[in-house]
Amino acid sequence: MGKSSVVIYNVSKQQYPPTFKIFFFLLPISLAITTFLLIFIYIYTTSRVFANPQASPFLEPATNLSLFDLIIPVSTDNEETIPFSIDNTAEDLFFDLPRTASYAKQSQWSVGLGDLFGSGGNNMNNTEIYHDTDIFLEDYKEMNKSLKIFVYPHKPDDPFANVLLPVDFDPKGHYASELYFKKALVNSHFITKDPNEADLFYMPFSIADLRHDPRIGPEGLQDFIKDYIVNISHQYPYWNRTGGADHFYVACHSIGRIAMDKAVDAKENSIQVVCSSTYFVAGYFPHKDVSMPQIWPKEQDPKKLVSSKRNQLAFFAGQVNSPVRAALLKHWRNDTEIFAHFGRLETDDGEEQLRSKFCLHVKGFEVNTARVTDAIHYGCVPVILANHYDLPFADILNWKSFSVVVHYMDIPVLKKILQGISLEEYLWLQSNVLKVRKHFKWNVPPVDYDAFYMAMYELWLRRSSVRVRLSASKEYI
Numbered sequence: 001m002g003k004s005s006v007v008i009y010n011v012s013k014q015q016y017p018p019t020f021k022i023f024f025f026l027l028p029i030s031l032a033i034t035t036f037l038l039i040f041i042y043i044y045t046t047s048r049v050f051a052n053p054q055a056s057p058f059l060e061p062a063t064n065l066s067l068f069d070l071i072i073p074v075s076t077d078n079e080e081t082i083p084f085s086i087d088n089t090a091e092d093l094f095f096d097l098p099r100t101a102s103y104a105k106q107s108q109w110s111v112g113l114g115d116l117f118g119s120g121g122n123n124m125n126n127t128e129i130y131h132d133t134d135i136f137l138e139d140y141k142e143m144n145k146s147l148k149i150f151v152y153p154h155k156p157d158d159p160f161a162n163v164l165l166p167v168d169f170d171p172k173g174h175y176a177s178e179l180y181f182k183k184a185l186v187n188s189h190f191i192t193k194d195p196n197e198a199d200l201f202y203m204p205f206s207i208a209d210l211r212h213d214p215r216i217g218p219e220g221l222q223d224f225i226k227d228y229i230v231n232i233s234h235q236y237p238y239w240n241r242t243g244g245a246d247h248f249y250v251a252c253h254s255i256g257r258i259a260m261d262k263a264v265d266a267k268e269n270s271i272q273v274v275c276s277s278t279y280f281v282a283g284y285f286p287h288k289d290v291s292m293p294q295i296w297p298k299e300q301d302p303k304k305l306v307s308s309k310r311n312q313l314a315f316f317a318g319q320v321n322s323p324v325r326a327a328l329l330k331h332w333r334n335d336t337e338i339f340a341h342f343g344r345l346e347t348d349d350g351e352e353q354l355r356s357k358f359c360l361h362v363k364g365f366e367v368n369t370a371r372v373t374d375a376i377h378y379g380c381v382p383v384i385l386a387n388h389y390d391l392p393f394a395d396i397l398n399w400k401s402f403s404v405v406v407h408y409m410d411i412p413v414l415k416k417i418l419q420g421i422s423l424e425e426y427l428w429l430q431s432n433v434l435k436v437r438k439h440f441k442w443n444v445p446p447v448d449y450d451a452f453y454m455a456m457y458e459l460w461l462r463r464s465s466v467r468v469r470l471s472a473s474k475e476y477i
């Protein structure tokens with residue numbers, strides 16, 4: 001023992017010749033300099049910031065930052081027109097920079113199949129439409145067999161029956177998803193009348209209907225929700241057991257986000273199944289909440305879904321109600337290949353989507369609109385220009401296999417990105433769009449793997465692993 005420590009001491013004290021010393025002094029320094037140079041060369045050759053100053057918003061003076069992106073329009077529909085000046089756009093657009101790096105990387109879609117099949121990384125190789133097909137199909141069967149939901153009961157003569165009970169017609173419009181879900185759920189085999197058997201508890205108020213109810217309106221929403229939760233937590237024991245963690249509600253209108261402001265437990269603990277799923281604002285938690293697609297119901301399938309000749313590169317139509325759309329307008333309004341129409345389109349936009357390769361979904365007031373599901377309905381590959389959008393069913397579906405995600409920063413090079421996608425890759429994306437179509441549809445009655453069953457599966461993933469049994473609740477909590 002003692003001997004070996006002497007040996008070590010001797011080694012460390014050993015005298016080296018001067019050249020040897022210099023070598024060990026210079027080696028780390030020269031390595032550091034080389035590494036620095038390599039990094040610099042890499043950044044210089046790959047970054048557009050150096051290559052093309054015009055394309056970089058960062059180099060424009062970021063004066064007069066606007067909080068536009070943070071303001072939640074409380075009393076307007078996501079699609080209503082609000083006059084919007086396009087002069088101060090570039091700065092507004094890049095206000096939310098935190099995730100730029102990773103998103104910019106993700107949006108380098110010109111990388112193509114090489115990257116998809118090639119380099120390793122976080123399941124980058126996955127070319128399937130699901131993150132894990134086997135697990136999904138297996139789990140889905142289990143969910144379908146075992147998931148049980150208790151719906152808080154309300155009588156038809158309840159003064160708020162109109163917002164609490166399912167509608168007896170086929171819902172229409174922007175926020176139809178909310179009503180389709182309720183209609184499908186209450187008639188499904190997931191319902192249990194026995195709360196002891198329930199995995200989850202559904203609070204069946206409809207945010208969109210409350211907003212239109214003259215007794216409530218946008219101003220009265222928060223108090224209504226607060227009262228509703230006070231009521232159920234007094235009348236039933238379930239809310240208090242978990243602080244609402246095994247409860248959920250469904251909202252497609254973005255006002256749902258502030259509707260919970262006076263019911264903090266509901267916002268922080270309950271599962272919020274919402275269309276406006278942006279993780280940029282507080283109040284939406286991707287691991288706890290569910291992103292549901294906004295779907296504009298369509299009467300029937302387009303006739304030329306598969307056979308249609310898509311000879312237009314990209315299509316967009318919509319109001320200029322956000323900095324992102326203003327940037328799109330600024331760069332692409334006169335383009336012959338990217339057809340961007342601002343304002344109401346006189347012709348049938350379904351026809352336009354059928355003849356386009358890519359259909360642009362561009363953030364308006366909210367990250368979500370029905371454009372993503374419209375595109376999928378018409379077999380058009382969606383291009384997502386909505387930073388921080390937690391895409392619908394993103395924890396099940398591999399969005400990279402059927403869409404193109406582009407960061408705002410890349411609007412100036414949008415055409416380059418889309419043209420950089422090879423025909424082979426495009427056909428692959430488009431065939432996957434046709435495969436995921438069934439997940440973005442409401443059916444009456446619901447059909448396996450449609451939007452309803454997908455939402456149920458998402459809920460199942462979020463059910464608590466701790467089952468609280470009423471009879472022995474103290475032991476289980």
Ligand SMILES: *[C@@H]1O[C@H](CO)[C@@H](O)[C@H](O)[C@H]1NC(C)=O
Nearest residue numbers: 061062063064065087088091
């Ligand atoms: C920024 O706002 C100030 C005050 O409103 C105005 O005087 C100035 O011209 C604005 N700058 C730019 C670049 O728009």
Ligand SMILES: *[C@@H]1O[C@H](CO)[C@@H](O)[C@H](O)[C@H]1NC(C)=O
Nearest residue numbers: 117118119120121123124125
């Ligand atoms: C991706 O595919 C390559 C080549 O087939 C393989 O070497 C690599 O391990 C894979 N990476 C992952 C994360 O599966």
Ligand SMILES: *[C@@H]1O[C@H](CO)[C@@H](O)[C@H](O)[C@H]1NC(C)=O
Nearest residue numbers: 140141142144145189448449
């Ligand atoms: C799900 O359950 C319904 C109702 O029991 C049944 O008709 C359907 O076949 C099930 N689907 C799957 C994939 O197990």
Ligand SMILES: *[C@@H]1O[C@H](CO)[C@@H](O)[C@H](O)[C@H]1NC(C)=O
Nearest residue numbers: 223224225226227228229231
């Ligand atoms: C709460 O309960 C009271 C008393 O039964 C009722 O008047 C009120 O409408 C209920 N409010 C909600 C939001 O359910």
Ligand SMILES: *[C@@H]1O[C@H](CO)[C@@H](O)[C@H](O)[C@H]1NC(C)=O
Nearest residue numbers: 233234235236237238239240
């Ligand atoms: C639930 O908790 C609230 C607030 O602590 C209390 O007023 C209410 O009585 C409780 N409900 C039940 C059913 O015990």
Ligand SMILES: *[C@@H]1O[C@H](CO)[C@@H](O)[C@H](O)[C@H]1NC(C)=O
Nearest residue numbers: 328329330331332333334335
């Ligand atoms: C588009 O055309 C209009 C009118 O012809 C012109 O004023 C504008 O500068 C053009 N925009 C672009 C981006 O080329």
